[in-house]
Amino acid sequence: MRSIQPVSNIDVGLAVPGSKSITQRALVAAALAGGESLLLGVLDSEDTNYLRSALRALGVRIDCSDPEAWRVQGCGGRLRAPDAPIYLGNNGTATRLLTSVAALAGGPVRITGDARMAERPIAPLMEALRGWGVAIASERGNGCPPLTIHGQGIQGGSTTLATGKSSQYLSSLLLVAPYAQETAEIAVAGRLYSRPYVDMTLAVMQAFGVQAGPVPGQSRFVVPRGGYRARQYQIEGDASSASYFLAAAAICGGRVRVMNLPSPSLQGDAGFVELLARMGCRVEQDRGGMQVTGASCLHGIEADMGDMPDVAPTLAVVAAFAEGMTSITNVSHLRVKECDRLSAMTHELRRLGVAVEEREDAMHIQGRGGLGLHGGRIQTYRDHRIAMSMALAGLRIPGVAIEGEDCVAKSFPDFWERFRMLEGQG
Ligand SMILES: O=C(O)C1=C[C@@H](OP(=O)(O)O)[C@@H](O)[C@H](O)C1
Ligand SMILES: C=C(OP(=O)(O)O)C(=O)O
The missing domain is CATH 3.65.10.10 (Enolpyruvate transferase domain)
Incomplete structure (x- = not known):
C-alpha cells in the first residue's frame, strides 16, 4: 500500500x-x-x-x-x-x-x-x-x-x-x-x-x-504493398503518463512542465491539456514541451472523451476539485480496458466522498472545489490508470492510500519515484 x-x-x-x-x-x-x-x-x-x-x-x-x-x-x-x-x-x-x-x-x-x-x-x-x-x-x-x-x-x-x-x-x-x-x-x-x-x-x-491512409470522403483505408524501411526513430514522451503530472498542477496549484511531450504530438492524449485549459488552467505548449499552471478556481466542463479514453480517469479526479458538474461522455469503451474503468472510477471517487453518477457510456462528477472529501484506501483493480489517477486525489485530501500500487509497472515502472517529486513540495 x-x-x-x-x-x-x-x-x-x-x-x-x-x-x-x-x-x-x-x-x-x-x-x-x-x-x-x-x-x-x-x-x-x-x-x-x-x-x-x-x-x-x-x-x-x-x-x-x-x-x-x-x-x-x-x-x-x-x-x-x-x-x-x-x-x-x-x-x-x-x-x-x-x-x-x-x-x-x-x-x-x-x-x-x-x-x-x-x-x-x-x-x-x-x-x-x-x-x-x-x-x-x-x-x-x-x-x-x-x-x-x-x-x-x-x-x-x-x-x-x-x-x-x-x-x-x-x-x-x-x-x-x-x-x-x-x-x-x-x-x-x-x-x-x-x-x-x-x-x-x-x-x-x-x-x-x-504511405497508407483513408480514401478521402470514405470510411476505407488503402495500404500499398511493399514493406517498412529500417531507420533510427525517436519516440515522444507518453502523453497519458504526462497527464498525471500536468493534472497535479490543476489540483494543487503551481506549475508542472513536461519536457519531452512536444506540441504538435502524435498522441491524441496530448489534447488533455486543452481540457485543463477549459477548466481554467493556463497552458503553454510548443515543440519544447507542455506546461500547465493551476488556477485559483477550476470549473466543471463537458468533455467528449471518445478519442482520449486513457486520460478520462485523470480528468475525473481533476473534476472532483472543480466547482460544478463535469460530464465525461462517449466513453463506453472504458468498460473493456484493464478493468471496467467507469465502474471502478465511480466506486473509488465515491469512497472519498465525491458525488459521481455512472451511466452506460458516461460519468458525471459534481465537484465542490474539493470540499467535504475525506481519505480512504483506494482499490486499483490491477489497473495502472486507476492507481495513478486516484493518487492525485491524495495530493489534496489527507489520508488517501493506494492498494496494489505495483500495477503501475504496466506503463510507468518508476511512477512512484517521480510522484515523490510532487509530494516533496509545498
Ligand atoms: O492503439 C493503442 O496504442 C491504444 C489504443 C486505445 O485503445 P482502444 O482503441 O481500444 O480504445 C488506448 O486505450 C490504449 O491504451 C492504447
Ligand atoms: C487501455 C490501455 O492499454 P491496453 O489496451 O494496451 O491494455 C491503457 O494503457 O490504458
Whole structure:
C-alpha cells in the first residue's frame, strides 16, 4: 500500500517515459522492416517487454543493452512460428497488434493473456483477418483470447472491419497490410473509437516508409504493398503518463512542465491539456514541451472523451476539485480496458466522498472545489490508470492510500519515484 502526502503549490519539471503506444508500433514496424532499426526514447515497461519477448519468439533479434535505445534486426516480413504460446498479460495493444503479425509466421501461433485479457473482445479483428484469408480461432469460441492463428501469410484484397469498441483492431490490420500478397483495403463499418490512435499508426507507418491512409470522403483505408524501411526513430514522451503530472498542477496549484511531450504530438492524449485549459488552467505548449499552471478556481466542463479514453480517469479526479458538474461522455469503451474503468472510477471517487453518477457510456462528477472529501484506501483493480489517477486525489485530501500500487509497472515502472517529486513540495 502507498500512502500519499498532500501538498500545495507545486513547481516541477520532468521528462516522462516514452509513449507506450508509439513504442509498440515502432517495435512492430522495425521488426517487420528489412535491416536494423534503432528506437530511441522507448518505454521499458511490463507491456513493452511482453511485446518485445513475443517478437523475439517470432524470430526477431532485439538488443536492449541500452534500455532507452533498442536495436531491432528486422526480418523483412518473414517470421517463424514460436515453440511455445505467446503470453501477453493484459496488454490489449500488443494482443491486437500481434494477432495480425502472427499471420505472417510460417505455422501456428497461440496468443494468450491473463484472466482479464481473456474477457477483452477481439472478434471484429478476427473476422476482418478472415476476410484476408487468415485462419484464426478463439479457443473458447467467445471472440476473446486465447487465440490460435494459423500463420500462412496474408492474402490481402478487401476486407471489412465491423469496428467494435477498439481502434486497435484497425491499427493492427494497417500495420501488417504492407506485407499482404495483394493491395490491402479495409472498409470500416460503424463508429471508430479512439481515432487518434489510428492516425498515430499511419504516422509511424509513414515514418518507416509506408504511405497508407483513408480514401478521402470514405470510411476505407488503402495500404500499398511493399514493406517498412529500417531507420533510427525517436519516440515522444507518453502523453497519458504526462497527464498525471500536468493534472497535479490543476489540483494543487503551481506549475508542472513536461519536457519531452512536444506540441504538435502524435498522441491524441496530448489534447488533455486543452481540457485543463477549459477548466481554467493556463497552458503553454510548443515543440519544447507542455506546461500547465493551476488556477485559483477550476470549473466543471463537458468533455467528449471518445478519442482520449486513457486520460478520462485523470480528468475525473481533476473534476472532483472543480466547482460544478463535469460530464465525461462517449466513453463506453472504458468498460473493456484493464478493468471496467467507469465502474471502478465511480466506486473509488465515491469512497472519498465525491458525488459521481455512472451511466452506460458516461460519468458525471459534481465537484465542490474539493470540499467535504475525506481519505480512504483506494482499490486499483490491477489497473495502472486507476492507481495513478486516484493518487492525485491524495495530493489534496489527507489520508488517501493506494492498494496494489505495483500495477503501475504496466506503463510507468518508476511512477512512484517521480510522484515523490510532487509530494516533496509545498
Ligand atoms: O492503439 C493503442 O496504442 C491504444 C489504443 C486505445 O485503445 P482502444 O482503441 O481500444 O480504445 C488506448 O486505450 C490504449 O491504451 C492504447
Ligand atoms: C487501455 C490501455 O492499454 P491496453 O489496451 O494496451 O491494455 C491503457 O494503457 O490504458
